[in-house]
Amino acid sequence: MGALYRTIDRGLLRDIGALIIAAAFIGVSFGAIAVASGVPGWLALVMSMVVFAGGSQFMAVGLLAAGSPVGALLGGLLLNARHLPFGLAVSDVVGHRWPTRLLGSHLLIDESVAFALSQTDPVQRRAAYWLTGVGLFVTWNLGTAIGVVVGGAVADPAALGLDAAFPAGLLALLLPSLQDPAARGVAAVAAVVALLTTPLLPAGVPVLLGLLGLATLALRRRNQEEKR
Protein backbone atom coordinates (compact mmCIF):
# COMPACT_ATOMS: atom_id res chain seq x y z
CA MET A 1 0.00 0.00 0.00
CA GLY A 2 2.92 2.32 0.75
CA ALA A 3 4.30 1.79 -2.74
CA LEU A 4 0.84 2.35 -4.14
CA TYR A 5 0.48 5.60 -2.24
CA ARG A 6 3.79 6.97 -3.54
CA THR A 7 2.88 6.28 -7.15
CA ILE A 8 -0.36 8.23 -7.04
CA ASP A 9 -0.64 11.46 -8.88
CA ARG A 10 -1.27 14.42 -6.53
CA GLY A 11 -4.07 15.80 -8.67
CA LEU A 12 -5.83 12.45 -8.70
CA LEU A 13 -5.67 12.34 -4.92
CA ARG A 14 -7.24 15.81 -4.67
CA ASP A 15 -10.00 14.90 -7.12
CA ILE A 16 -10.90 11.76 -5.21
CA GLY A 17 -10.90 13.80 -2.00
CA ALA A 18 -13.44 16.23 -3.44
CA LEU A 19 -15.78 13.43 -4.45
CA ILE A 20 -15.67 11.49 -1.20
CA ILE A 21 -16.40 14.64 0.80
CA ALA A 22 -19.52 15.21 -1.33
CA ALA A 23 -20.45 11.58 -0.67
CA ALA A 24 -20.22 12.19 3.07
CA PHE A 25 -22.95 14.86 2.83
CA ILE A 26 -25.19 12.55 0.82
CA GLY A 27 -24.53 9.88 3.47
CA VAL A 28 -25.73 12.33 6.13
CA SER A 29 -28.96 12.84 4.23
CA PHE A 30 -29.39 9.08 3.82
CA GLY A 31 -29.00 8.49 7.55
CA ALA A 32 -31.46 11.27 8.37
CA ILE A 33 -34.04 10.15 5.80
CA ALA A 34 -33.75 6.49 6.85
CA VAL A 35 -34.50 7.33 10.48
CA ALA A 36 -37.31 9.68 9.48
CA SER A 37 -38.81 6.85 7.39
CA GLY A 38 -38.95 4.56 10.41
CA VAL A 39 -35.83 2.47 9.77
CA PRO A 40 -33.93 1.89 13.03
CA GLY A 41 -30.69 3.89 13.16
CA TRP A 42 -28.50 0.81 13.60
CA LEU A 43 -30.08 -0.80 10.54
CA ALA A 44 -29.38 2.32 8.45
CA LEU A 45 -25.73 2.05 9.49
CA VAL A 46 -25.58 -1.67 8.65
CA MET A 47 -27.23 -0.94 5.32
CA SER A 48 -24.61 1.63 4.35
CA MET A 49 -21.89 -0.85 5.22
CA VAL A 50 -23.25 -4.00 3.57
CA VAL A 51 -25.27 -2.65 0.64
CA PHE A 52 -22.94 0.32 -0.08
CA ALA A 53 -24.88 1.57 -3.11
CA GLY A 54 -26.52 4.93 -2.42
CA GLY A 55 -29.22 4.92 -5.09
CA SER A 56 -30.60 1.55 -4.05
CA GLN A 57 -30.42 2.48 -0.36
CA PHE A 58 -32.54 5.62 -0.84
CA MET A 59 -34.97 3.64 -2.96
CA ALA A 60 -35.23 0.75 -0.48
CA VAL A 61 -35.82 3.09 2.47
CA GLY A 62 -38.51 4.95 0.53
CA LEU A 63 -40.33 1.77 -0.45
CA LEU A 64 -40.04 0.31 3.06
CA ALA A 65 -41.65 3.49 4.39
CA ALA A 66 -44.37 3.07 1.77
CA GLY A 67 -45.01 -0.44 3.14
CA SER A 68 -43.60 -2.35 0.18
CA PRO A 69 -40.73 -4.63 1.29
CA VAL A 70 -40.86 -6.73 -1.88
CA GLY A 71 -40.69 -3.58 -4.00
CA ALA A 72 -37.76 -2.33 -1.91
CA LEU A 73 -35.87 -5.56 -2.54
CA LEU A 74 -36.62 -6.01 -6.23
CA GLY A 75 -36.24 -2.30 -7.00
CA GLY A 76 -32.91 -2.17 -5.18
CA LEU A 77 -31.57 -5.25 -6.97
CA LEU A 78 -32.73 -3.97 -10.36
CA LEU A 79 -31.02 -0.65 -9.70
CA ASN A 80 -27.82 -2.48 -8.77
CA ALA A 81 -27.83 -4.85 -11.74
CA ARG A 82 -25.47 -2.48 -13.57
CA HIS A 83 -22.70 -3.58 -11.24
CA LEU A 84 -22.39 -6.88 -13.12
CA PRO A 85 -21.36 -5.33 -16.45
CA PHE A 86 -19.26 -2.80 -14.47
CA GLY A 87 -17.39 -5.73 -12.93
CA LEU A 88 -16.76 -7.26 -16.34
CA ALA A 89 -15.38 -3.94 -17.55
CA VAL A 90 -12.97 -3.19 -14.70
CA SER A 91 -12.06 -6.69 -13.45
CA ASP A 92 -8.37 -5.99 -14.20
CA VAL A 93 -8.16 -3.21 -11.61
CA VAL A 94 -10.10 -5.12 -8.94
CA GLY A 95 -7.37 -7.77 -8.78
CA HIS A 96 -6.61 -11.32 -9.76
CA ARG A 97 -6.09 -13.07 -6.42
CA TRP A 98 -9.22 -14.18 -4.61
CA PRO A 99 -8.77 -12.23 -1.35
CA THR A 100 -8.33 -8.91 -3.19
CA ARG A 101 -11.10 -9.80 -5.58
CA LEU A 102 -13.56 -10.58 -2.76
CA LEU A 103 -12.74 -7.31 -1.02
CA GLY A 104 -12.42 -5.24 -4.19
CA SER A 105 -15.81 -6.37 -5.47
CA HIS A 106 -17.53 -4.71 -2.52
CA LEU A 107 -15.86 -1.42 -3.51
CA LEU A 108 -17.34 -1.60 -7.01
CA ILE A 109 -19.48 1.55 -7.19
CA ASP A 110 -20.24 4.10 -9.89
CA GLU A 111 -17.56 6.47 -8.60
CA SER A 112 -14.73 3.92 -8.36
CA VAL A 113 -15.51 2.67 -11.88
CA ALA A 114 -15.65 6.24 -13.23
CA PHE A 115 -12.35 7.19 -11.61
CA ALA A 116 -10.66 4.02 -12.91
CA LEU A 117 -11.92 4.77 -16.41
CA SER A 118 -10.62 8.33 -16.28
CA GLN A 119 -7.03 7.05 -15.96
CA THR A 120 -4.98 5.49 -18.75
CA ASP A 121 -1.88 4.29 -16.90
CA PRO A 122 -2.56 0.81 -15.36
CA VAL A 123 -1.00 1.70 -11.98
CA GLN A 124 -3.02 4.93 -11.71
CA ARG A 125 -6.16 3.07 -12.78
CA ARG A 126 -5.76 0.56 -9.99
CA ALA A 127 -4.89 3.23 -7.45
CA ALA A 128 -7.87 5.36 -8.53
CA TYR A 129 -10.26 2.43 -8.16
CA TRP A 130 -9.10 1.35 -4.73
CA LEU A 131 -8.66 4.81 -3.23
CA THR A 132 -12.09 5.94 -4.42
CA GLY A 133 -13.69 2.73 -3.16
CA VAL A 134 -12.06 2.73 0.27
CA GLY A 135 -12.33 6.50 0.73
CA LEU A 136 -15.96 6.61 -0.24
CA PHE A 137 -16.75 3.62 1.97
CA VAL A 138 -15.32 5.51 4.93
CA THR A 139 -17.02 8.86 4.26
CA TRP A 140 -20.36 7.28 3.21
CA ASN A 141 -20.58 5.34 6.47
CA LEU A 142 -19.34 8.24 8.55
CA GLY A 143 -21.95 10.46 6.89
CA THR A 144 -24.70 7.90 7.51
CA ALA A 145 -23.76 7.75 11.19
CA ILE A 146 -23.89 11.52 11.50
CA GLY A 147 -27.26 11.61 9.73
CA VAL A 148 -28.68 8.93 12.02
CA VAL A 149 -27.56 10.80 15.12
CA VAL A 150 -28.36 14.34 14.02
CA GLY A 151 -31.47 13.37 12.07
CA GLY A 152 -33.76 16.00 10.69
CA ALA A 153 -31.61 18.86 11.99
CA VAL A 154 -29.29 18.61 8.98
CA ALA A 155 -29.93 20.50 5.80
CA ASP A 156 -31.73 18.98 2.88
CA PRO A 157 -29.23 17.71 0.22
CA ALA A 158 -31.25 19.49 -2.47
CA ALA A 159 -30.75 22.81 -0.68
CA LEU A 160 -26.98 22.18 -0.86
CA GLY A 161 -27.26 21.29 -4.55
CA LEU A 162 -25.68 17.89 -3.98
CA ASP A 163 -28.05 16.23 -6.44
CA ALA A 164 -26.27 18.23 -9.18
CA ALA A 165 -22.78 17.42 -7.87
CA PHE A 166 -23.04 13.68 -8.46
CA PRO A 167 -23.97 13.66 -12.18
CA ALA A 168 -21.58 16.58 -12.85
CA GLY A 169 -18.75 14.59 -11.24
CA LEU A 170 -19.56 11.47 -13.25
CA LEU A 171 -19.66 13.44 -16.51
CA ALA A 172 -16.36 15.17 -15.69
CA LEU A 173 -14.77 11.75 -15.16
CA LEU A 174 -16.21 10.51 -18.46
CA LEU A 175 -14.82 13.41 -20.52
CA PRO A 176 -11.32 11.92 -21.09
CA SER A 177 -12.86 8.69 -22.43
CA LEU A 178 -15.08 10.72 -24.75
CA GLN A 179 -12.12 12.02 -26.76
CA ASP A 180 -12.39 8.74 -28.65
CA PRO A 181 -15.10 9.22 -31.33
CA ALA A 182 -16.30 5.62 -30.95
CA ALA A 183 -16.82 6.19 -27.20
CA ARG A 184 -18.67 9.44 -27.96
CA GLY A 185 -21.13 7.60 -30.19
CA VAL A 186 -21.66 4.91 -27.58
CA ALA A 187 -22.22 7.44 -24.78
CA ALA A 188 -24.57 9.64 -26.82
CA VAL A 189 -26.84 6.76 -27.81
CA ALA A 190 -26.70 5.31 -24.29
CA ALA A 191 -27.80 8.64 -22.81
CA VAL A 192 -30.64 9.13 -25.30
CA VAL A 193 -31.97 5.57 -24.90
CA ALA A 194 -31.87 5.78 -21.10
CA LEU A 195 -33.51 9.20 -21.07
CA LEU A 196 -36.33 8.22 -23.43
CA THR A 197 -37.13 5.02 -21.53
CA THR A 198 -36.96 6.54 -18.03
CA PRO A 199 -40.63 7.63 -17.89
CA LEU A 200 -41.74 4.18 -19.12
CA LEU A 201 -39.66 1.60 -17.26
CA PRO A 202 -38.81 0.80 -13.62
CA ALA A 203 -35.70 2.55 -12.21
CA GLY A 204 -32.49 0.74 -13.12
CA VAL A 205 -33.70 -0.70 -16.41
CA PRO A 206 -33.16 2.48 -18.49
CA VAL A 207 -29.50 2.63 -17.39
CA LEU A 208 -29.02 -1.03 -18.38
CA LEU A 209 -30.62 -0.28 -21.75
CA GLY A 210 -27.85 2.26 -22.17
CA LEU A 211 -25.73 -0.74 -23.18
CA LEU A 212 -27.57 -0.54 -26.52
CA GLY A 213 -25.17 2.35 -27.19
CA LEU A 214 -22.61 -0.36 -27.97
CA ALA A 215 -24.60 -1.11 -31.14
CA THR A 216 -23.09 2.05 -32.63
CA LEU A 217 -19.77 0.20 -32.74
CA ALA A 218 -21.20 -2.38 -35.16
CA LEU A 219 -22.66 0.38 -37.35
CA ARG A 220 -19.35 2.21 -37.29
CA ARG A 221 -17.47 -0.92 -38.36
CA ARG A 222 -19.90 -1.58 -41.20
CA ASN A 223 -19.50 1.99 -42.46
CA GLN A 224 -15.74 1.66 -42.42
CA GLU A 225 -15.94 -1.61 -44.36
CA GLU A 226 -18.20 -0.03 -46.95
CA LYS A 227 -15.77 2.82 -47.46
CA ARG A 228 -12.96 0.40 -48.19
Next chain:
Amino acid sequence: MTVAVMVTVVTVLALGTYLLRLAGVALAERISLPEPVRKVLPLAAVALLAALAVTTALTEAGEVAGIARPAGVLVGVVLAWRRMPFAVVVIAAAATAAGLRLLGVP
Protein backbone atom coordinates in the same frame (compact mmCIF):
# COMPACT_ATOMS: atom_id res chain seq x y z
CA MET B 1 -43.58 -2.88 9.15
CA THR B 2 -41.68 -5.06 11.61
CA VAL B 3 -37.94 -4.73 12.13
CA ALA B 4 -37.55 -8.40 11.14
CA VAL B 5 -38.95 -7.66 7.67
CA MET B 6 -36.62 -4.69 7.26
CA VAL B 7 -33.61 -6.75 8.37
CA THR B 8 -34.54 -9.42 5.82
CA VAL B 9 -34.81 -6.85 3.01
CA VAL B 10 -31.45 -5.31 3.91
CA THR B 11 -29.76 -8.73 4.16
CA VAL B 12 -31.04 -10.04 0.84
CA LEU B 13 -30.39 -6.71 -0.91
CA ALA B 14 -26.82 -6.70 0.43
CA LEU B 15 -26.17 -10.31 -0.59
CA GLY B 16 -27.71 -9.84 -4.02
CA THR B 17 -25.78 -6.62 -4.65
CA TYR B 18 -22.52 -8.22 -3.58
CA LEU B 19 -23.11 -11.23 -5.83
CA LEU B 20 -23.84 -8.93 -8.80
CA ARG B 21 -20.55 -7.13 -8.14
CA LEU B 22 -18.53 -10.30 -7.68
CA ALA B 23 -20.15 -12.08 -10.63
CA GLY B 24 -18.92 -9.49 -13.12
CA VAL B 25 -15.41 -9.40 -11.69
CA ALA B 26 -15.09 -13.19 -11.45
CA LEU B 27 -16.76 -13.94 -14.79
CA ALA B 28 -14.38 -11.65 -16.67
CA GLU B 29 -11.56 -14.14 -16.11
CA ARG B 30 -13.63 -17.31 -15.95
CA ILE B 31 -15.07 -17.08 -19.41
CA SER B 32 -12.58 -16.53 -22.19
CA LEU B 33 -14.15 -13.64 -24.02
CA PRO B 34 -13.21 -13.18 -27.67
CA GLU B 35 -10.76 -10.34 -28.25
CA PRO B 36 -13.27 -7.95 -29.91
CA VAL B 37 -15.65 -8.31 -26.94
CA ARG B 38 -12.79 -7.76 -24.49
CA LYS B 39 -11.89 -4.53 -26.29
CA VAL B 40 -15.48 -3.28 -26.10
CA LEU B 41 -15.87 -3.85 -22.33
CA PRO B 42 -14.50 -0.47 -21.21
CA LEU B 43 -17.00 1.10 -23.59
CA ALA B 44 -19.78 -0.82 -21.84
CA ALA B 45 -18.82 1.02 -18.66
CA VAL B 46 -18.81 4.32 -20.60
CA ALA B 47 -22.33 3.52 -21.86
CA LEU B 48 -23.65 2.71 -18.37
CA LEU B 49 -22.05 5.74 -16.73
CA ALA B 50 -23.28 8.09 -19.45
CA ALA B 51 -26.81 6.68 -19.12
CA LEU B 52 -26.65 6.98 -15.33
CA ALA B 53 -25.23 10.51 -15.32
CA VAL B 54 -27.68 11.90 -17.87
CA THR B 55 -30.77 10.30 -16.28
CA THR B 56 -29.83 11.48 -12.78
CA ALA B 57 -29.03 14.94 -14.16
CA LEU B 58 -32.36 15.39 -15.92
CA THR B 59 -34.94 13.17 -14.21
CA GLU B 60 -36.27 12.46 -10.73
CA ALA B 61 -38.58 9.47 -10.12
CA GLY B 62 -39.29 9.14 -13.83
CA GLU B 63 -40.15 12.79 -14.32
CA VAL B 64 -38.33 15.98 -15.35
CA ALA B 65 -35.98 17.07 -12.54
CA GLY B 66 -36.78 20.79 -12.68
CA ILE B 67 -34.32 23.49 -13.71
CA ALA B 68 -31.84 23.98 -10.87
CA ARG B 69 -30.27 20.52 -11.05
CA PRO B 70 -29.76 20.34 -14.84
CA ALA B 71 -28.43 23.92 -14.78
CA GLY B 72 -25.92 22.99 -12.06
CA VAL B 73 -24.80 19.93 -14.00
CA LEU B 74 -24.43 22.01 -17.16
CA VAL B 75 -22.18 24.51 -15.36
CA GLY B 76 -20.10 21.62 -14.01
CA VAL B 77 -19.73 20.02 -17.44
CA VAL B 78 -18.69 23.29 -19.09
CA LEU B 79 -16.05 23.83 -16.40
CA ALA B 80 -14.81 20.23 -16.79
CA TRP B 81 -14.63 20.74 -20.53
CA ARG B 82 -12.55 23.89 -19.93
CA ARG B 83 -10.21 21.61 -17.94
CA MET B 84 -10.97 23.10 -14.54
CA PRO B 85 -10.02 20.98 -11.50
CA PHE B 86 -12.49 18.29 -10.52
CA ALA B 87 -13.20 19.87 -7.13
CA VAL B 88 -14.16 23.13 -8.85
CA VAL B 89 -16.50 21.22 -11.17
CA VAL B 90 -18.30 19.47 -8.32
CA ILE B 91 -18.55 22.54 -6.08
CA ALA B 92 -19.68 24.84 -8.92
CA ALA B 93 -22.39 22.34 -9.93
CA ALA B 94 -23.69 22.12 -6.36
CA ALA B 95 -23.43 25.87 -5.77
CA THR B 96 -25.32 26.69 -8.98
CA ALA B 97 -28.17 24.33 -8.13
CA ALA B 98 -28.29 25.52 -4.52
CA GLY B 99 -28.16 29.18 -5.55
CA LEU B 100 -30.96 28.80 -8.09
CA ARG B 101 -33.13 27.06 -5.49
CA LEU B 102 -32.44 29.84 -3.05
CA LEU B 103 -33.86 32.21 -5.70
CA GLY B 104 -36.96 30.04 -5.91
CA VAL B 105 -36.12 28.19 -9.14
CA PRO B 106 -37.36 24.57 -8.86
